[in-house]
Amino acid sequence: MTDKQDSERPHVSGSSTPPPEEQLPKGVHETEEELREHWYVGSIDQGTTSSRFLIFNGEGDPVASHQIEFENLYPESGWHEHDPLELLSSVNSCIEEAMRKFVTQGNHPSRIKSVGITNQRETTVVWDKNTGEPLYNAVVWPDTRTTQFVRDLKARPGADKLQDLCGLPLSTYPSSVKLLWLLEHIPAVKEAHEKGTLCFGTVDSWLIYKLNGGPSHPSGGIHVTDGTNASRTMFMNLHTLQYDEELLKWFGIDTSKISLPKIVPSSSATDFGTVTEGVLKGIPIAGCLGDQSSALVGQCGFSPGQAKNTYGTGCFLLYNVGTKPVISKCGLLATVAYDFGGGRKPVYALEGSIAVAGAGVKFLMSNLGFIDHSSKIQDLAESVPDNGGVVFVTAFSGLFAPYWIDDAKGTLFGITQHTKKGHIARATLEATCYQTKAILDAMEKDSGHKLESLAVDGGLTNSDLCMQTQADISGIQVDRPAMRETTALGAAIAAGLATGVWNELEDLRGVNQAGRKVFKPKLEKAERDKMFEKWSQAVEMSRGWVRESTA
Structure with missing residues (x-):
């Protein structure tokens, strides 16, 4: 330089x-905003x-x-x-x-x-x-x-x-x-x-x-x-x-x-x-x-009871529990949501982690050649009306919360001669949604409160089909912001709070609120429960694939 x-x-x-060198001319004043x-x-x-x-x-x-x-x-x-x-x-x-x-x-x-x-x-x-x-x-x-x-x-x-x-x-x-x-x-x-x-x-x-x-x-x-x-x-x-x-x-x-x-x-x-x-x-x-904490901050999840789910390579759901940690009894992680210092108390969260979300789409693209770009996953999934009975447990690295099954491997169930690429594509998206529901259920048990809405961000949220499926399977509305760079925004908020760009969390209440889209559940509870029961059966059947032979 x-x-x-x-x-x-x-x-x-x-x-x-x-x-x-950039101050205003004498006598000209800017408002704080x-x-x-x-x-x-x-x-x-x-x-x-x-x-x-x-x-x-x-x-x-x-x-x-x-x-x-x-x-x-x-x-x-x-x-x-x-x-x-x-x-x-x-x-x-x-x-x-x-x-x-x-x-x-x-x-x-x-x-x-x-x-x-x-x-x-x-x-x-x-x-x-x-x-x-x-x-x-x-x-x-x-x-x-x-x-x-x-x-x-x-x-x-x-x-x-x-x-x-x-x-x-x-x-x-x-x-x-x-x-x-x-x-x-x-x-x-x-x-x-x-x-x-x-x-x-x-x-x-x-x-x-x-x-x-x-x-x-x-x-x-x-x-x-x-x-x-x-x-x-x-x-x-x-x-x-x-x-x-x-x-x-x-x-x-x-x-x-x-x-x-x-x-x-x-x-x-x-x-x-x-x-x-x-x-x-x-x-x-x-x-x-x-x-993941940064995404919660970027979604302005500053109040106890607010939650976000980031659909990236993996999938991460954080639930703000306030200024005292909650040690999970249902297979979740207790973590620090953020600690902004300056006399403020640290805030904690319950977290559920899914190892494979967007990575499942990349697997279909890079390993199996189903699509030539990840953005085409929705078109492929919509080429069929449903999953055709296919369930894909995407346990490439075992299963994380709330299961913690480290001896599972990725397993496809329900394949017949009727199965097409579109069925597997749908089952791949659904795998993330089912695991998210399992985490939401665990959070409800740990916290004693049922979420009414889930804020979402990450690459997979670009798929309206995936987000509607998430709402249908979980039974709660899914709230997607128009500006989805929430993870990066969270880090910017932390830096800006320290250097006077924003003074307090209240200054951020209106950030990233415009243009949000809400997906509301359309499935009846009985149908939702039936689908989740089939998923749970598949999870149990995926256990044990990395056990050493005793022969």
């Missing part, structure tokens, strides 16, 4: 005053299949964006990895291109007030504290290489007490078991552990660390995370929002040998540092939320 460009570096004060319209917030959205950078205005509308898909690696059956350096480079490339579009529209870079980050949560990254280089590929959240490892852990004394402390059951899902696997199997990780130079983090920690300059930073590297991401490790006490000595001891984590990221609020003007290079140099990173 030249000296001139550096002198025009974006203004990052916490005040609402525009930088000097007009002033906020002049501020913008950037949002890094780092997902399972792509990275994106979006820029939102003070009304919560996206004005520029760029997206890059990257390679997903599957070195062995059940293994799922990313190259951490490719994640970083894809983020940087998205920032550069989105900012180019932003400036082309006539906007000044100094109007970017701050940047938020939202990320895939349990995906685990390990790197060396001295070099800042990754020691292995990132192990992605649906990876199932730890299946046997988890079974062994479940047999250890105290395993049944963990969920009361951290909110999560033992499964292949959390980042804790991924870290233990890396420590046991990867020589470079073992070596760094013995030397005391091993850094552990989820994708948010990795990106924040590198965007701040890594080990070249004066502090030696900003190594932080927020409660929404830390609550997915099984190392954090859900009640204190700090690492728990009992949990660390149970997993055998020695913090003198492993550097864990410091847990800070999800919204902070200082804790996440600033971008040190590129077009955003000097801009504060002021927000951090795991992707």
Whole structure:
């Protein structure tokens, strides 16, 4: 960056005053609303299949964006990895291109007030504290290489007490078991552990660390995370929002040998540092939320009883339970919804996770060649009037909440000579809807309240057929916003709250409310129950496919 460009570096004060070169003529004043319209917030959205950078205005509308898909690696059956350096480079490339579009529209870079980050949560990254280089590929959240490892852990004394402390059951899902696997199997990780130079983090920690300059930073590297991401490790006490000595001891984590990221609020003007290079140099990173919490924030689900479901690669349903965690008795996860600091209490959620949603559509496209683009799934599904008796249990990585069946495999039932591609397409969409209903039923039991409406977002919500099917199967109305970039918006909201773009949650009540479409149930309860009973039968029959032979 030249000296001139550096002198025009974006203004990052916490005040609402525009930088000097852009102040209004003397005597001309903007209202608070007009002033906020002049501020913008950037949002890094780092997902399972792509990275994106979006820029939102003070009304919560996206004005520029760029997206890059990257390679997903599957070195062995059940293994799922990313190259951490490719994640970083894809983020940087998205920032550069989105900012180019932003400036082309006539906007000044100094109007970017701050940047938020939202990320895939349990995906685990390990790197060396001295070099800042990754020691292995990132192990992605649906990876199932730890299946046997988890079974062994479940047999250890105290395993049944963990969920009361951290909110999560033992499964292949959390980042804790991924870290233990890396420590046991990867020589470079073992070596760094013995030397005391091993850094552990989820994708948010990795990106924040590198965007701040890594080990070249004066502090030696900003190594932080927020409660929404830390609550997915099984190392954090859900009640204190700090690492728990009992949990660390149970997993055998020695913090003198492993550097864990410091847990800070999800919204902070200082804790996440600033971008040190590129077009955003000097801009504060002021927000951090795991992707599903970020989507709840982007849907403005700030009141207890509100819920959202994100239909992405997987499917994730969060239900706001207020300022006290609810430990599920029905197979759900207890997690941090958001922690905005500033004297506000952290807010918790019940969560149900489905491993395969959009990934099922991609399977039909990439593996079976049913369609040449995911957007054509609705046309294929509508080529037949119903599923023709086909039920598809899409347990490619086992089944998550509320079942937690780790020995299931993807299984098609009801195939006859009558079966066509359209029937399987419908059954693929229905699989996500059935699993969502199972989670909703569990949430009703845990919370004692039945939801009246479900806010939705994510790629699969583009299908009216899928959303109507969801309403029919679940028996509640489905509420879809016109602007569906809710995950990225949530991170922008967290950053904007920390830097004066918005002052309080009340300022956000009208964000993303225009143009919403509501899908109301059309099926009778008896028919809905009959369909769900058939689905439940298929789930039971899918068990046991990865058990070792005893012969």
